Amino acid sequence: MELKRRLQAQAAAEGFARMGICRPDATPETAARLRGFLEAGHHGQMGWMAEREGWRGSAAALWPEARSVIMLAEVYTPEADPMAGLSQPDRGVVSVYAQGKDYHDLVKRRLKRLGRWLLDAAAGEIKVFVDTAPVMEKPLAEAAGLGWQGKHTNLLSRDLGSWFFLGAIFTTLELPPDPPEVSHCGSCTACLDACPTGAFPAPYQLDARRCISYLTIEHKGPVDEDLRGLMGNRIYGCDDCLAACPWNKFAVAAQEIGYQPKVGLPELAELAALDDAGFRARFAGSPIKRIGRDRMVRNVLYAIGNSGLPALAPVAAALLRDADAAVADAARWALKRLGATGHAAR
Incomplete structure (x- = not known):
């Protein structure tokens, strides 16, 4: 002891x-x-x-x-409020844990x-x-x-x-164990109600295939079209269920300076223009680097399609012939969502 x-x-x-x-x-x-x-x-x-x-x-x-x-x-x-960026459609929202x-x-x-x-x-x-x-x-x-x-x-x-x-x-040391914790969720369903894609088939169960964190980070290739429109401008991870929890009123401040946000709310147009070298330089030292340029740009194009901003149509159009099939597919989808048929034809 x-x-x-x-x-x-x-x-x-x-x-x-x-x-x-x-x-x-x-x-x-x-x-x-x-x-x-x-x-x-x-x-x-x-x-x-x-x-x-x-x-x-x-x-x-x-x-x-x-x-x-x-x-x-x-x-x-x-x-700061991790949900604030959802109201800025020209920007990409990155999960808090990956900001530093x-x-x-x-x-x-x-x-x-x-x-x-x-x-x-x-x-x-x-x-x-x-x-x-x-x-x-x-x-x-x-x-x-x-x-x-x-x-x-x-x-x-x-x-x-x-x-x-x-x-x-x-x-290998024998150390005195602590008593386990028990659930204090009660009847609260704030986290389940907050999920944009309905990724929880039941309380305490997650279907990762519908989770935005999984879709933006782990999922390779095109995302199902019925989920793309629900992703909003979340381009890496999702904090909705965490941010909704009432227990956060007891959250304490982070002490590690390395977790201070460096990524912020990047412009979608800037990220869409990155090549592989530019992506690696932009996210050096960040957990974001693990998904690679292609998956990030795919996510950015979904966000552009959800933005409702016709001014971003040329950004998507520039990627219609991208070497990565999922990126090119996302560009076509984004243009269709924005109603930019002229750009799609070109």
């Missing part, structure tokens, strides 16, 4: 907002829930979720020698420092994870008492609201 208290103090000194501990086998229901999600096809094109299903469904299977999982929360609460530097790098750096401190303080082994390994962070964080998975399946906290990243340190 003394080691745990010192670890908590060190985690706070590193900038983590909360820490909790659970056993690797503390989420026995995860495997069945994951299986149901996959069998329903709700993972869409995210085949990697099924490829390592065994590890993803059981933290104990991922590293059998681990005896404790240390879950940590790092806050990235926005200073890549959180993978920032969180992992802190985890490694904290892990080294732990190794110096006690004999043992560690492995650190930030969203890139087959680890189900949200169920583990709930088991460790950091928060609970809301009806939108994201993690919520009575102390932190919605806006925080999760990191995990697996260790």
Whole structure:
């Protein structure tokens, strides 16, 4: 217990907002829930979720020698209203988490420092994870008492609201676990009601194939036409269900300067003109870089089609013969939505 208290103090000194501990086998229901999600096809094109299903469904299977999982929360609460950009149709809206530097790098750096401190303080082994390994962070964080998975399946906290990243340190050390958190959603359905595309078939269930975050980031190729018009000007991710949560009134300010917004509300016309080199330069050091130029420009063209701004028709027309088939298709769709038949003919 003394080691745990010192670890908590060190985690706070590193900038983590909360820490909790659970056993690797503390989420026995995860495997069945994951299986149901996959069998329903709700993972869409995210085949990697099924490829390592065994590890993803059981933290104990991922590293059998681990005896404790240390879950940590790092806050990235926005200073401004994340929904304000939806009323600016000539601009693209980027999810809050992707506005600053890549959180993978920032969180992992802190985890490694904290892990080294732990190794110096006690004999043992560690492995650190930030969203890139087959680890189900949200169920583990709930088991460790950091928060609970809301009806939108994201993690919520009575102390932190919605806006925080999760990191995990697996260790062979036996550390006292924390009591798990329970749901405090009650009868509220604000997050479900806020979803533009109806991506929640039921409370606590997500169909990623209808989720704008999935569609703009993970989905390759053209997006179904019945969903394009619902995406508005969201070009990378979607914060609607997070922003709608009443628990955000307890959200605390972010401390990490790296999460300060750099991307802002970029002009759609500017982004549509990017080539591959320009895209990589524009989003260097950002999580946005992982989707590549073609997918970003595809998303931008959907936003142009939803803008209702005929002045953007020439921007779309310039991409009608783009080398990427999904981009060219999006350009045709945008022109049709804008009623710019003359441009489409050219």
